[in-house]
Amino acid sequence: QHGNPDVPDVFPALKNDTFLRAARGEATSYVPVWCMRQAGRYLPEFRMKRAGQDFFETCRNPAACCELTLQPLRRFDLDAAIIFSDILVVPQALGMDAEMIPGKGPTFKQPLEEPSHLQRLLSPHAARSALFYVHDALRLTRHQLDGLVPLIGFAGAPWTLMCYMVEGGGSTTMSRAKRWLYQYPEESHNLLKILTDTVVEYLVDQVSAGAQALQLFESHAGCLGPSLFMEFALPCLKDVARRVQNGLRQADLPAVPMIVFAKDGHFSLQELSQAGYDVVGVDWTVRPELARELTGGKITLQGNLDPCALYAPKEVLEKKVNKMVSEFGTQRYIANLGHGIYPDAPPEGLGTFVDAVHAISRSLNAC
């Protein structure tokens, strides 16, 4: 009964719940591992499948999303799948046209240049129904996974989405988006509220379509620094966590673990550990002991291998993984890279990483 909202899907039983157990803070016999952007250009089969296809067209094609999601699982012993999609489908659903320009990245044709442009945006309600294709992709993928590992859904956090909507694309400083925070604080809050409302419904719908965990990507936390982060980004992240869990309860859906990853947001680790999430992601600039200390030792942490470590010779990479797992500890821990895998990463490097996390954590647990 795919796609019929009146008939809840019965999904295949889950065979490997290690990732979910670690996310919930339960004991695990080894450290689960997955990789941000694991469905990506570093895989030749990904480049083949994507060749000649428009990026956002691919995102709107559930069968293609399903195939791209499953590709890394055929090669590596990963403990979770993440649905192939993009954070920018949300601004698109709010009415902003985007295209993927080769060599430049995702670009909005008409960025939000001043507060009056907020009138161009559609309502969160309209955005909700425009995103059905992501839910179709999740439903199909959850069936096709056949319970192999849990399926992660995701969204961009409101501030990170605002960055792209105002900048019109990637940027190193986010100075246009930050200008809004200083010049138009009230309108910035209005935009962030629209994004929060949209993301909350989007994530609840993702669980209804089969997502078994949710990750919020706050990829542009770093440029804010502590005070702007606490004023503009953190309140939205807290709202999303609280309202998604409420929404799931109201819809009679299961509670799912929620992960927050604020790239370069080391200054916010303490606050993030109290923001209503089960798991806090960390990038490679933070020492594991410090991350444990700042988050009070009680929450599950995810991360944080330097994505460039995948270029290292096998023995060097294994040593790095050994150090990382020893420092985080084998419990309340999900191994990952400290950011998405780079397109030029050697696929064998990811294989070494995954196998090393499993082997080292099993042997540490046996001690």
Ligand code: 1CP
């Ligand atoms: O043609 C292509 O394949 C383009 C490359 C690509 C891919 C593979 C983009 C463009 N997006 C994606 C998929 C994607 N994006 C996933 C897939 C699931 C996975 O395997 O992990 C996910 C989770 C994302 C999330 C995403 N998109 C983020 C957050 C994560 C992060 O890297 O910080 C961000 C910032 C984006 C925007 C985006 N989409 C694509 C690019 C190149 C960018 C970054 C643009 C920029 O800031 O310059």
